[in-house]
Amino acid sequence: MNLFILALTALLATSSVFAADNANVIHDKTGFFVHLDVAKVLSSTDTYGQCGVVPARLDYLDHQGREHVLDYQVQATGCASDN
Template identity: 60%
Template sequence: MKALLLGIFGLLATGSALAASDNSALIHDKPGFFVPLDVDRVVSQTDLNAQCGIVPARLDYLDHAGREHELDYLAFGNGCYNQN
């Protein structure tokens, strides 16, 4: 009985260790009205200085666990001159 419990515990510990090591997968966040972000470091973002109007933008970042995320959203470009 003890050997069976020890075997089951060992199997569960091995499975959780293998599952925890797979943090290289890219996580694609879905935009919405309120998206809670866990941003530790920004990897890259879309340059909006040369674009005018509402344009698609992208933010690539790492969370505090070191996993890579990407977020696609709409933003207003900063390159609109002589417009209110």
């Protein structure tokens, strides 16, 4: 029984170390009415040359300095028939 408790404690400690890398990043939910408080864009997905609806990502800082990640779908304009 003590071995089981020790193994469970080690597993929980290991998972919390891996989770600490993204502990300060807020993952925003997508939807029709998403209020974004964007002070600075850190990065965004380049959809140049892609065709159709593709996944995109926006990494940004809000006005309080917290980092956010927003995953969403976007209509790319790289299709040959889009001219």
